[in-house]
Amino acid sequence: xxxxxxxxxxxxxxxxxxxxxxxxxxxxxxxxxxxxxxxxxxxxxxxxxxxxxxxxxxxxxxxxxxxxxxxxxxxxxxxxxxxxxxxxxxxxxxxxxxxxxxxxxxxxxxxxxxxxxxxxxxxxxxxxxxxxxxxxxxxxxxxxxxxxxxxxxxxxxxxxxxxxxxxxxxxxxxxxxxxxxxxxxxxxxxxxxxxxxxxxxxxxxxxxxxxxxxxxxxxxxxxxxxxxxxxxxxxxxxxxxxxxxxxxxxxxxxxxxxxxxxxxxxxxxxxxxxxxxxxxxxxxxxxxxxxxxxxxxxxxxxxxxxxxxxxxxxxxxxxxxxxxxxxxxxxxxxxxxxxxxxxxxxxxxxxxxxxxxxxxxxxxxxxxxxxxxxxxxxxxxxxxxxxxxxxxxxxxxxxxxxxxxxxxxxxxxxxxxxxxxxxxxxxxxxxxxxxxxxxxxxxxxxxxxxxxxxxxxxxxxxxxxxxxxxxxxxxxxxxxxxxxxxxxxxxxxxxxxxxxxxxxxxxxxxxxxxxxxxxxxxxxxxxxxxxxxxxxxxxxxxxxxxxxxxxxxxxxxxxxx
Amino acid sequence: xxxxxxxxxxxxxxxxxxxxxxxxxxxxxxxxxxxxxxxxxxxxxxxxxxxxxxxxxxxxxxxxxxxxxxxxxxxxxxxxxxxxxxxxxxxxxxxxxxxxxxxxxxxxxxxxxxxxxxxxxxxxxxxxxxxxxxxxxxxxxxxxxxxxxxxxxxxxxxxxxxxxxxxxxxxxxxxxxxxxxxxxxxxxxxxxxxxxxxxxxxxxxxxxxxxxxxxxxxxxxxxxxxxxxxxxxxxxxxxxxxxxxxxxxxxxxxxxxxxxxxxxxxxxxxxxxxxxxxxxxxxxxxxxxxxxxxxxxxxxxxxxxxxxxxxxxxxxxxxxxxxx
Numbered sequence: 001x002x003x004x005x006x007x008x009x010x011x012x013x014x015x016x017x018x019x020x021x022x023x024x025x026x027x028x029x030x031x032x033x034x035x036x037x038x039x040x041x042x043x044x045x046x047x048x049x050x051x052x053x054x055x056x057x058x059x060x061x062x063x064x065x066x067x068x069x070x071x072x073x074x075x076x077x078x079x080x081x082x083x084x085x086x087x088x089x090x091x092x093x094x095x096x097x098x099x100x101x102x103x104x105x106x107x108x109x110x111x112x113x114x115x116x117x118x119x120x121x122x123x124x125x126x127x128x129x130x131x132x133x134x135x136x137x138x139x140x141x142x143x144x145x146x147x148x149x150x151x152x153x154x155x156x157x158x159x160x161x162x163x164x165x166x167x168x169x170x171x172x173x174x175x176x177x178x179x180x181x182x183x184x185x186x187x188x189x190x191x192x193x194x195x196x197x198x199x200x201x202x203x204x205x206x207x208x209x210x211x212x213x214x215x216x217x218x219x220x221x222x223x224x225x226x227x228x229x230x231x232x233x234x235x236x237x238x239x240x241x242x243x244x245x246x247x248x249x250x251x252x253x254x255x256x257x258x259x260x261x262x263x264x265x266x267x268x269x270x271x272x273x274x275x276x277x278x279x280x281x282x283x284x285x286x287x288x289x290x291x292x293x294x295x296x297x298x299x300x301x302x303x304x305x306x307x308x309x310x311x312x313x314x315x316x317x318x319x320x321x322x323x324x325x326x327x328x329x330x331x332x333x334x335x336x337x338x339x340x341x342x343x344x345x346x347x348x349x350x351x352x353x354x355x356x357x358x359x360x361x362x363x364x365x366x367x368x369x370x371x372x373x374x375x376x377x378x379x380x381x382x383x384x385x386x387x388x389x390x391x392x393x394x395x396x397x398x399x400x401x402x403x404x405x406x407x408x409x410x411x412x413x414x415x416x417x418x419x420x421x422x423x424x425x426x427x428x429x430x431x432x433x434x435x436x437x438x439x440x441x442x443x444x445x446x447x448x449x450x451x452x453x454x455x456x457x458x459x460x461x462x463x464x465x466x467x468x469x470x471x472x473x474x475x476x477x478x479x480x481x482x483x484x485x486x487x488x489x490x491x492x493x494x495x496x497x498x499x500x501x502x503x504x505x506x507x508x509x510x511x512x513x514x515x516x517x518x519x520x521x522x523x524x525x526x527x528x529x530x531x532x533x534x535x536x537x538x539x540x541x542x543x544x545x546x547x548x549x550x551x552x553x554x555x556x557x558x559x560x561x
Numbered sequence: 562x563x564x565x566x567x568x569x570x571x572x573x574x575x576x577x578x579x580x581x582x583x584x585x586x587x588x589x590x591x592x593x594x595x596x597x598x599x600x601x602x603x604x605x606x607x608x609x610x611x612x613x614x615x616x617x618x619x620x621x622x623x624x625x626x627x628x629x630x631x632x633x634x635x636x637x638x639x640x641x642x643x644x645x646x647x648x649x650x651x652x653x654x655x656x657x658x659x660x661x662x663x664x665x666x667x668x669x670x671x672x673x674x675x676x677x678x679x680x681x682x683x684x685x686x687x688x689x690x691x692x693x694x695x696x697x698x699x700x701x702x703x704x705x706x707x708x709x710x711x712x713x714x715x716x717x718x719x720x721x722x723x724x725x726x727x728x729x730x731x732x733x734x735x736x737x738x739x740x741x742x743x744x745x746x747x748x749x750x751x752x753x754x755x756x757x758x759x760x761x762x763x764x765x766x767x768x769x770x771x772x773x774x775x776x777x778x779x780x781x782x783x784x785x786x787x788x789x790x791x792x793x794x795x796x797x798x799x800x801x802x803x804x805x806x807x808x809x810x811x812x813x814x815x816x817x818x819x820x821x822x823x824x825x826x827x828x829x830x831x832x833x834x835x836x837x838x839x840x841x842x843x844x845x846x847x848x849x850x851x852x853x854x855x856x857x858x859x860x861x862x863x864x865x866x867x868x869x870x871x872x873x874x875x876x877x878x879x880x881x882x883x884x885x
Binding site for chain 1: 764767770771775779780783
């Protein structure tokens with residue numbers, strides 16, 4: 001084995017990847033669908049090029065073309081030159097030789113990118129030995145070395161661990177280690193941090209930055225998160241509907257976007273500290289109003305499997321939501337925020353403590369006695385695609401609460417549905433359509449219409465915009481804000497995105513591992529966090545501004561060390 | 562973007578184009594289309610034979626004589642008896658055609674019964690859960706543990722009790738097949754129900770306050786039954802095999818009540834050693850071809866329903882000609 005197999009020495013500077021006039025078309029049931037049209041850009045060694053765009057913009061298809069990983073139904077034209085060879089014309093065997101050696105990929109979901117029945121070491125060694133250069137022993141030594149490089153503690157021991165023994169962030173580190181093992185000239189990272197929590201995201205971004213600096217690797221970063229772009233990218237390629245809209249150095253793009261689309265996209269990105277709903281407030285408002293939700297020492301536990309202890313999702317939480325108030329609940333995945341929302345809606349059972357919803361005690365609740373209360377509660381689910389019955393029309397779905405709780409005539413119900421759709425800025429004709437015929441944003445509006453059908457006192461919104469693109473998210477949030485001001489319902493707004501919560505809610509609670517660690521007025525929690533966890537959470541959030549983000553990053557790294 | 566609407570090709574098509582087999586045919590290509598067409602042709606021949614048996618068959622299923630006297634026994638194919646006659650003097654051609662009618666009736670009744678019961682039990686058991694679900698699953702597993710033919714034999718003895726009338730025999734065969742098939746439908750629908758129960762749209766119906774019955778039949782039912790046409794065709798062929806197996810073992814329908822391929826095969830066993838091939842080959846071929854046809858339809862529907870398995874007409878220039 002080489003003394004410094006992973007050193008950047010010997011890597012020539014210059015262009016690693018050059019895409020020219022790339023066109024990708026998919027054969028579907030509806031005929032030929034172009035996904036990428038005339039796309040071209042270059043990546044140099046040691047450069048991070050971010051490809052940003054909304055869903056359906058062709059960014060992931062472009063990334064997969066670089067590795068020659070296209071679906072069978074796709075046809076690609078043009079040229080993808082990687083170190084001088086065109087990935088589109090190579091045979092399957094030549095492609096295999098290129099993958100890993102010259103280019104490798106970091107996937108979005110680390111838990112599915114690793115094979116659960118093999119140790120992580122085996123998976124890295126497998127990649128090394130596939131290229132047939134090393135003995136088993138050398139390969140193992142190299143696997144340990146890359147694991148150390150990506151910051152896995154005790155790599156000698158952990159090389160023999162299985163993927164489930166690592167946390168999500170560590171798994172992504174392992175995936176990056178596997179990508180680095182053969183020291184490729186280019187790494188394609190497809191949404192590498194989307195499945196991770198913000199605090200972990202910040203660490204992975206730091207790791208990718210180190211990879212670029214230490215190994216002089218070119219990185220193609222596919223993402224929809226402008227904060228991530230601002231944090232890591234040197235150059236940005238903005239894609240829209242399969243075409244490149246704009247290519248510019250990162251600092252320049254954020255400071256002066258040239259194209260209209262880029263300007264609109266950047267304007268739609270929520271920015272922590274701007275547009276706060278609680279701007280100028282100094283105390284909690286609306287306390288004299290009726291208390292709709294009151295939790296005292298709320299505990300929710302899920303029974304463990306035989307022999308394993310039960311899992312406490314919510315641990316001694318006390319909170320209060322008054323009429324007309326928007327309560328924002330933030331936390332990372334597994335913090336129990338969704339469980340609280342579901343308990344209020346009667347979808348989860350309360351284990352101990354007390355939870356009063358509109359005067360009804362939820363501890364040991366009976367569906368029959370709670371049913372009357374349900375008409376005063378609306379619920380907006382996270383995934384608009386899954387929260388509508390695919391077999392019913394949008395009108396029927398929106399009319400469901402009317403049908404269950406009122407005895408409206410079909411004609412009156414239809415009229416009410418049309419009014420509701422108009423209230424959420426959808427054409428009344430959409431009532432006849434099926435959910436799959438609507439876009440994500442339209443579905444989420446319809447979902448809002450359904451939640452508001454009976455004019456509820458309380459609306460629970462569980463991550464209502466996290467499945468939407470930024471520009472759509474901005475519109476849905478705007479609509480939510482308007483409707484709330486107009487109808488005056490109280491809302492529990494659950495989200496992992498601090499900036500979004502700050503835009504909507506006046507009073508914010510921060511959850512960490514089932515405990516409510518901090519509560520306060522939105523701008524005070526965001527501006528002057530008291531609890532160390534909140535501080536870390538806010539510091540790790542990348543802001544969509546490269547200059548400001550560079551300063552924030554320094555501060556964040558200081559808190560880590 | 563929020564304003565552009567992606568309409569899928571499903572919307573706006575006339576109803577007949579969305580019917581199961583027709584929509585499958587329209588999106589098929591290449592070998593898969595060939596398989597589907599071959600299956601459909603065989604199935605159509607079977608259905609036509611069943612429907613037109615009274616018109617096509619020269620003799621009745623139990624006829625051994627006509628105006629010109631008794632039929633010859635074990636006559637080779639040709640002349641008045643297209644496919645020859647059996648040891649009892651039955652015309653093989655007529656009996657094979659009439660057999661299609663019996664098989665068709667048994668398949669339809671058996672599959673209809675088992676779908677009806679299996680779907681309801683699966684929905685209720687999957688959605689309500691609890692002890693009811695546990696008991697049902699154990700029962701279904703217990704039925705699974707029996708060899709299906711043995712169970713069908715026991716059921717046919719219990720049900721028919723030596724009856725030999727046409728409908729008595731058909732119902733006995735159909736119900737015994739039903740008992741064997743209910744666990745299959747039950748399992749499929751229950752598994753789908755359990756999966757759909759956790760879907761947000763079912764939870765949203767729950768949050769709205771819809772009753773359990775409404776959730777089961779309005780929200781889950783239509784989503785859980787999309788795979789049924791598929792199991793239906795695959796099970797139809799299995800039902801036919803079970804019927805033939807029952808007949809072969811002598812638990813089917815009396816030859817005087819109706820014609821049945823399995824029974825005819827049984828009678829043809831002793832003929833085979835003495836070189837009389839026609840009594841066995843024709844009913845046997847009828848069973849094989851019908852099962853093949855139904856299975857081909859079922860399997861190709863299965864492949865076509867899955868977008869990952871579905872072949873599509875390729876775009877020209879696959880793999881890409883590089884311009885650089």
